[in-house]
Structures are given as C-alpha cells and as structure tokens.
Amino acid sequence: MLTYDDPKYIKQAKKVSRSPVVLYFRGKLPDQLGIAAVGARRCTQEAKLAAVQLGEQLAANKIPLISGMAKGIDGYAQTACLKQGGYSLAVLAGGLDKCYPSEHQGLFQALIEQGGVLSAYPPETPHKSKQFIERNALIAAWSKQVIVVQASLKSGALTTADFAIQQGRELYAAPHSIFVKEAQGSNQLLEKRAKIYLGLDSIGLKSEKERNISDVKNGDGSLSEIQKKILTILKENPAEKAKLPLVLNLPEKTILEEIMLLELDGYL
Template identity: 40%
Template sequence: MTETERMYAYFICSIPMIGGVRAGQLLSRFGDPQGVYEAGTAGWREILNDSVVEYMDRQKKSGNLEEEYHSLGEKQIGLVLQEEEGFPQKLLEIPDPPYGLFYKGKLPEQKQPSVAVIGARECSEYGRFVAEELGRYLGSQGIQVISGMARGIDGISQQAALLAGGTSYGVLGCGVDICYPSQNRKLYEELIQKGGLLSTYAPGTKALPAYFPPRNRIVSGLADALIVIEARQKSGTLITVDMALEQGKDVYVVPGRITDRLSDGCNRLLTQGAGVFLSPESFTEEFMRNWEEKQELSSPDPAQKIRGRRKSRKRIEKLEEPLRQVYKLLDCVPKSTEIILQEAWKKGEYIDIVTLHRRLMELELMGYVKQNTPGYFGTSAN
C-alpha cells in the first residue's frame, strides 16, 4: 500500500464508529480507501447510518488529512492496517476486528503466548497481591501480559510484569498519545519503552465511557487466555469476559470469599464453568500445555500442508459454485460468520448472512465443514 493509500486509510481509522466489518463494506463498495474518502455523504449513506455519516463529514471538513497523517511520525505513533505485515493475526479471528491499530512502542509478538489480566479498579490488598505475583511470574516466563492500563488490577499486573523483565501491552480507550488514567503516567512511559500501547482510536481522541466496551474486545482478542482477579456482580470486567468467551478464549478466575462483594462476579463465573486459578505456577503449566498443542495444530509440517492443499483442491472440484464460493473462504482454523462475511466482501463477493448460514449448514451436512464452537466454522479433516 502506498503512502497516499495509507493516508486515506487513516481517515477511515479516524472514525470511532467504523470497525473492520463496516470498513470492509465501504472498501468493497468504493474500491479503495481513497474511493471511500471521495464517495462523500451520498455514497456513505448507502452503507452507514446518518449519525456516522454526519460524523465523517465533519471529520473530513474540519481538518487537514495530509497534515494529520504525517503528524503520526512526528509523534512516534505507528498505524498498522489489517492487510499489512505486523497486524496481530489473533485480531483477524474475532468478530468485527479493527480495520487498523494505532500504537506507540511495539506491537505484540505474533508467536509469543499472551495472557490478559483484568479485574477491579478499587481492588483489595489480596487482589493487589495476586495481581503482583501473577504479573511477575508471567513476565519472568516470557508470557506477554495484555491489559487496559487501568487503575487497580490491570495496571498492577502490567507493572509487575515489566519489573520482572517481561513485556506488556496496554490497550487504551482513547488515543495512544493520551495517558489515561493520568496517575498511571509512569506505567504509560514504561510500556512504550518495554512493550507497547495500542488503540483503535485516532491520536487526540479523549477517553469516553462509550469507547471502553469496544476496547475490551481488543484486550481479550490479543490474548490466548484471560484471568479475572476480583470483579463485582455488576462489573465492567464482566463485559470483557463475555467478549473473551464469544471469541472462544479460555477464562480463568481467582476465587474469593462468599462474603466479599469484590468476588461476587468471580464466584458466579466459577459456577458457570470458568477455570479455577489456584497459583501462577499451576496456571502457567496448564496454559502453556494448551498453547503448545494449539500451535502444533495450526502449524502442520510442509509435507502435511502440500497434502492438505491437494486434497482440498480435489474436494473443491466436486462442489457446485455457490457452495464452492463459501468453502474457499474457510481453512482449518475456525472462523466466525462475521469474519467469513468480511472476507467475502473484501473479495467483492456479496453474501447476506442468511444465505451464508444456509450454505455453511449444507457444507456441514456434506462433511466439508465442521462447527467446533457455535458460530465458528472451519474445514473438516475428512
């Protein structure tokens, strides 16, 4: 992608209400980022609602796009797009992945295990102790710690990981040039030096309550597993848990006393089947065993890949075109229907959700497709 194309892609990324799915629809309709920019309000209304169109129009008229884009380099802020090398592959597997990510420091290592640690902002001394011990141990074992740089459990675990010589990444609900909360300034600076800060929001975007739930899907999306340390019955932490479960991630919970209101949310998650966190050592042993098994399954040797491609070609030839169109969008790693739709749109193949579900069901009955988790489809090994 040329710098000019990236500049127009920056415009799409600067609209907070546009995620990967909407960006994919716009690009499919107008061809490329510049086409999206030049489509104007009449074109945008074909796909987006009036409030988003009005926001885009204000954004287009209010600033100097070229100047804003080039200021990223001056502020040492990176922008990585879905189709570019370095974009976190884990995020391509979640519902509505971001079209682009802004970052300061580094991006998470693709082939290194990652764990999200989240919990109460107003944590107890017990919660602080567990977060410190966990962050320190994960950092010492080379496991990346992902969190939201918030007060309490998030920031404590991240700081401990860095002190142990590990790496950590903070996902913000504002621009990466803004330190929020302000009292975590020291951690903010250390994350830039020893890990990274990431956001789907353009530089200068202030932290607003509405921006944090979408941010949470990135926290869980970047992680291979999620650990909850203290959460009330009605806690924002539980939003992240819901997103992690939707993404098919393993969730572990630190149990608490039944009289402790800070543990109500955690204890309820345990009754719903979450994994029990007993110690950093026992968790890491189980986590790494599961992680290594997944790596082996997703990384077959070259001979297996060649045999798989040959077998896949023969199977495709037997399918009628409408089913073949969907089958070609799948691989051995399960994808959500949202991701499948997005990839179809990128290729200029419009399929509505009802038709997609019908074709997937037909493929599953024929033995071509397997649904391992509700809503996630991959090619069958048979």
C-alpha cells in the same frame, strides 16, 4: 498505524469479528497472543497480591501480559511485569497521545519504552465510556487466555470475560471469599463458565517462587530517596499527599508514579 494486511497484526487477533481493520500503537507489538489479567479498580489485598504474582510470573515465562492500564488489578499486574523485565501491552479506549488515567503517566511511559500501547482510536480521541466496550473486546482478541483476578458485579472486567467466551478464548477467574463484595462478579464467573485460577499451574505454565502476602505488604527494603521522603511526610500527616509536588519540588506525575510503586510494594 497497524493495518489489517500488516504482518505485525497477529492472525488470531484479526480473525475476531470485532477487530478493526486499522489500529494505532506506540512502542512494540507482541509477536504472539498473550495472557490477559483484568479486574476491578477497587480490590482486596489478596487480589492485589494475585495480580502482582501473575505479572511477575508472566515476565519470568516471557509471555506477553495484556491488560487495560486501569487503576487496580490492571495497573498492579502490568507494573509488576515491567519491573521484572517482562513485556506488557496496554489496550486503551482513546487516543494514544494522552495518558488515561492520568495517574498512570509513569506506567504509560514505561509501557511505551518496554512494552506497547494499542488503541482502536486515532490521536486526540477522548476516552468515553462506550469506547471501553471495544477496548475490552480488543484485550480478549489479543489474548489466548483471560484471567479475571477479582471483579465486582458491576466491574467492566466482566465484559472482557463475555468477549473471551465469544471469541473462543479460555476464561479463568481467581476464587475469593463469598463474603467479599469486590469479588461477587468473579465468583459468579466460576459458578457459571470460568475455570478456576490458582496460579500459573492452572493454565499449564510453570510457576516461579510464589510471593507471600507479607512480601507485598512489607516491601523489599530497597527504597529510593524520593520514596523515603514521601513516606516520612505521609506518616506524619497523610493529608499532605496533595502538597507533595510542592514540598518536594517535583512534577506531579513523578510523585504519582512513586506512590504507585510504594503501594505496589505494600508501603502505602
């Protein structure tokens, strides 16, 4: 438990009016406000690249990455950050005794071991839709800057953007084509109130060597034996995904973690 008078409760975070007097966490807490990377669950390849690049570069700059461990932008950014040895904090909308979404069990465990997970809700609290609003408020509260990588008009990331403005955080959004449905929300942020995000230089930080789309699309060639077997099976018959745990005699969460890494590196 993290109480209001605990020195680990960052002063700038608890000053926010919506911040609870008691929080729950596993793993480690950051010692400074981080940078939030948020966005839609369904995103384009370019947005995926931007999320991966942001996660890697925040790791290189030793800046905490704050996000919500959701599918899509959140998961890509946080996985990339941890893979580069960085620190990331995931803010969840339910008790920390269960992983949500369940497909991110591998990321959840990696965050507990290498970063942290935080929630306003005690153990055994189920994840409910109304609680994601408070989750998004906490993401903004624990960040000095919020970057919306890509968001549709109905994306929950837009509520995080609202809280960023309310809490006096700097708000950025990455630009995308006006014809991309998945980016209509983030493009509107640029039109009305967000600063443009074109990389870490946009927020006054040093950018490391940038990845090309082909780097993510084709991967780096360093596949594990499990990953090679998964690719072999799926290339022959993509419909076999549900049978992979049985065919490979491995737990489902292990398969899902490997699939996520393959997707992150562009093999799937």
